[in-house]
Amino acid sequence: MPRKTVSMEEAFQELDAILEKLEGKDISLEDSFALYQKGMELVKTCNSKIDTVEKKMITITK
Structure with a gap:
């Protein structure tokens, strides 16, 4: 199944949502790890x- 391409803006919005969830008090270790993995994928993207x-930009400025 092909991955959906996300824009930078979408990725940052998702990362913000992940951070909010990770800062919550009622999150399980398993959920925290899954959110962390998703966040790292977004950061890599x-x-x-x-x-x-x-x-x-380097090519253009040469």
Whole structure:
């Protein structure tokens, strides 16, 4: 099943929602770990997008 491509804005919104849930007092360890994994995937996606833009900027400025 193909993964849905998320924009940077969507990724940041999801990360904010994850942080709010992780800060909650009633979250289980298993849920915390699952949210952490999802957050790390979103961070990797954002880093990849930023790297792509940086490479394009370097190419343009040369």
